[in-house]
Structures are given as C-alpha cells and as structure tokens.
Amino acid sequence: MKPTKTLFLMTLFIFLFSLFIGCSSPTSSDDPPPPSSLSYTGKTLPAGLMGFPYEQNLASATGASGISYTIASGSTLPAGFSLSSGGMLTGTPNAVAANAKFSVTASATGYTSATADFSFSIDFLAMVSIPGGTFMMGSPAGEYNRYSGSEAQHSAEISDFEMSIYPITQAQFERIMGFNLSYHQGAALPAGLANGDKLPVEMVTWFDAVAFCNALSDEEHLTKVYAISGESYNPAGNIIAATVTATFANNGYRLPTETEWEYACRGSYANKATETDTKPFGLGDGTKMEYGLANFDTHFPYDVAQGGEYNDPAGPGYKDSTSEVGSYGANNYGLYDMHGNVWEWCWDWHNNALPTNPPKDYEGPASSPSSSRLARGGAYGPAKNLRSAHRQFSIDPSYAYKDTGFRVVRR
Numbered sequence: 308m309k310p311t312k313t314l315f316l317m318t319l320f321i322f323l324f325s326l327f328i329g330c331s332s333p334t335s336s337d338d339p340p341p342p343s344s345l346s347y348t349g350k351t352l353p354a355g356l357m358g359f360p361y362e363q364n365l366a367s368a369t370g371a372s373g374i375s376y377t378i379a380s381g382s383t384l385p386a387g388f389s390l391s392s393g394g395m396l397t398g399t400p401n402a403v404a405a406n407a408k409f410s411v412t413a414s415a416t417g418y419t420s421a422t423a424d425f426s427f428s429i430d431f432l433a434m435v436s437i438p439g440g441t442f443m444m445g446s447p448a449g450e451y452n453r454y455s456g457s458e459a460q461h462s463a464e465i466s467d468f469e470m471s472i473y474p475i476t477q478a479q480f481e482r483i484m485g486f487n488l489s490y491h492q493g494a495a496l497p498a499g500l501a502n503g504d505k506l507p508v509e510m511v512t513w514f515d516a517v518a519f520c521n522a523l524s525d526e527e528h529l530t531k532v533y534a535i536s537g538e539s540y541n542p543a544g545n546i547i548a549a550t551v552t553a554t555f556a557n558n559g560y561r562l563p564t565e566t567e568w569e570y571a572c573r574g575s576y577a578n579k580a581t582e583t584d585t586k587p588f589g590l591g592d593g594t595k596m597e598y599g600l601a602n603f604d605t606h607f608p609y610d611v612a613q614g615g616e617y618n619d620p621a622g623p624g625y626k627d628s629t630s631e632v633g634s635y636g637a638n639n640y641g642l643y644d645m646h647g648n649v650w651e652w653c654w655d656w657h658n659n660a661l662p663t664n665p666p667k668d669y670e671g672p673a674s675s676p677s678s679s680r681l682a683r684g685g686a687y688g689p690a691k692n693l694r695s696a697h698r699q700f701s702i703d704p705s706y707a708y709k710d711t712g713f714r715v716v717r718r
C-alpha cells in the first residue's frame with residue numbers, strides 16, 4: 308500500500324471515529340441549558356376607577372422558575388403606577404379616561420425573555436347600564452311610615468339609562484370643579500380615614516350638582532344636557548342661583564329624574580311592572596333596613612315584621628357621618644349607597660302630588676309650589692327615610708347640607 312493511500316485511510320478513520328465520539332459523548336453539567344423561551348401573553352386589564360387603588364397581578368409568564376418582570380424598553384406605565392419585579396401592577400388612577408397601553412418583559416436566567424402587551428383604561432366614573440321598563444312607583448297603602456300624601460302608587464315607564472354606581476366622591480368633585488366644600492374632611496373626617504377622597508361629596512347645592520354634570524360632559528366631549536346662565540355664588544363658593552334648562556335628548560351627564568332614581572333604587576325584581584305590593588327597600592329581602600345593609604342611624608332601624616321603624620338604643624355601628632362609597636353591598640343593578648349615606652339630588656321640582664299616568668321618561672312638574680327640588684334615599688339618619696318611595700326631603704336648590712350629595716346618569 309502506498310503511504311499516501313494509508314495516510315488517507317487513517318485520516319478518514321480518525322474523522323469518522325471523531326464523529327462517532329461527538330455523537331455519543333454525554334452532556335456535561337457545565338453546559339448552558341437549552342435556549343428555551345418563556346411564554347407570556349398580554350391582555351386587556353379591568354378598568355381602574357379614578358382615585359381608587361388599583362392592583363393587578365401580571366405574573367403569568369411560564370417556562371422557568373424565578374421569572375422577574377420589568378417594563379419593556381420603550382414602554383411607560385401611566386403616571387401614578389408601578390410594577391414590582393414579582394409582576395404586581397399597583398397605582399391610584401389620577402387621570403380622566405386615560406386609556407393606557409404598555410409592555411412588560413418577563414425574564415429568567417438562561418432563558419430567552421418574552422414581552423407581552425397590556426392595556427387598561429382609567430374610568431373617571433364607574434357606570435352601570437339600567438335596562439328600561441315599567442314599574443310601580445310610590446308605596447302601597449300598607450307600607451309602614453309612608454307619607455300617603457306624596458307616595459301615591461302608580462305605573463311609570465322609563466328608557467334604558469346608565470347610572471354611576473356610587474355617589475360622586477369628594478375626589479371626583481374636586482377634580483372636575485376645582486373645589487370641595489364637604490363638611491366631612493379635615494377635623495370632621497370619620498375616624499380612621501386619612502382623607503375624604505372616597506367619601507361622597509356633600510355641601511353641594513342643586514346648582515353645583517348640575518354644574519358638575521355639565522363640566523364632566525365637557526371633559527368627556529359629550530353634549531351638555533343643561534344650559535346654565537346667570538350664576539350667582541355664596542361666599543363659600545356654592546352656586547346659589549342660576550337659570551337652568553335641560554335637553555334630555557343630549558348625551559351628556561345629568562341628574563336622575565325622581566322616576567329614574569326610584570326605579571334604580573328598587574332594583575330589578577320579576578314583577579315590577581305589575582306588583583303593587585312592593586317592598587320598602589331595594590336591598591336584602593326588601594323588608595328590613597338593619598345594621599350592615601347601609602350607612603344609616605342604626606338606633607332607628609326598620610323591619611316590616613316589627614311594624615316598620617323601631618327604636619334600638621343599642622343599635623351598633625352608628626357613624627353620624629358619611630362613609631366611603633361602596634362600603635356596603637350593592638343592589639341587584641350593581642348600585643351602591645342608594646339607601647343611606649347621603650341624600651341624592653334629583654332633577655325634579657318637588658310637588659307632593661304625583662301624576663297618576665305620567666308620560667314615558669317623565670321629567671317632573673314644570674315648577675314647585677315650594678320652589679324646591681327633590682333629594683332621595685335618606686342619609687345617615689333614620690331608616691324610614693331610606694325607603695325607596697320616600698320623597699319628603701324637598702330642598703331649596705340653593706341650600707347645601709352636610710348629608711346631601713348626588714350621583715349622575717346619562718342616556
């Protein structure tokens with residue numbers, strides 16, 4: 308055999324052998340792990356509510372242990388928010404309708420990181436849709452503690468509308484109007500609260516309430532419902548007089564009519580169009596207003612089984628103040644604090660006499676014998692005033708009280 312041929316064959320053998328060795332050699336423990344990628348999926352997060360703490364866990368990446376989370380380069384969180392390395396997104400929304408998009412990168416040592424896109428919106432107001440319908444407004448003749456002269460039961464029909472699930476808070480009012488004259492702040496804050504942000508705004512006149520509605524409509528580029536002119540103010544800054552007309556067809560925010568307010572307060576029940584034996588309350592079983600159901604004076608609860616309002620000197624938990632909105636349970640429309648906490652201004656002029664056959668979406672009488680407007684639902688006082696049908700609190704629209712606020716609706 309020629310040496311060159313032998314050398315060639317030996318070289319070929321060594322080459323094939325080295326391939327064999329390379330294929331069969333075991334992996335050393337010093338080798339890096341395979342270049343696996345993490346898996347991470349973005350999503351649309353639930354909306355936050357301005358002025359209310361927000362917390363969402365974004366730690367959903369998989370593929371390794373010890374994953375940490377950071378805001379992706381080139382992405383920013385909305386002001387007032389932060390993200391922990393464990394993936395917890397926290398913040399207090401502080402901007403109106405700030406629809407935020409951002410990206411989060413999930414990383415783990417030895418793994419290819421993954422980035423996911425998130426979005427959420429910051430709602431200034433949480434609203435709920437109330438499906439329209441026909442219901443029995445007013446109280447049946449046998450309802451305890453009723454005022455027979457102002458609660459004549461009759462059928463009323465309304466269109467769909469949306470209603471804020473809470474009374475307007477001090478933080479919301481101040482954000483839109485630039486002032487907050489509420490009594491329950493500073494030295495008069497309820498015990499244990501650092502601020503009154505989540506307390507319902509009060510010390511607002513009816514004129515202040517409609518002005519808020521218009522300012523909020525402007526903020527959200529809606530068509531204002533009210534035309535307001537000739538405002539005059541008291542030294543504190545409340546509007547105490549103005550000419551106000553309403554165009555209910557406009558899509559902006561407004562006060563509920565009495566009819567809308569009572570329909571919403573009674574909640575959804577099966578026979579509301581025909582049931583004349585309605586319950587006094589739109590919470591629980593409808594027959595009681597007792598400790599734990601709402602913010603009211605628990606020394607004067609109410610129970611149909613006890614003949615309506617009764618005296619309970621030891622009744623627990625009486626606050627003698629407003630409470631943070633949403634502190635008690637919602638009715639079955641998802642509305643909080645309809646009963647109690649603060650009285651709520653409605654649009655309507657006050658007239659004890661209710662129409663027996665009102666038109667659909669009745670806007671109330673054209674004027675009031677007492678030149679007063681209605682507030683509904685009771686405040687932190689006796690339970691009998693919290694009845695759904697109660698309409699004795701007629702107020703001069705220039706007055707402001709520490710237990711009277713409002714919520715808003717729109718169509």
Ligand SMILES: [Ca+2]
Pocket residue numbers: 644645646647648649650651683684685686
């Ligand atoms: Ca209320």
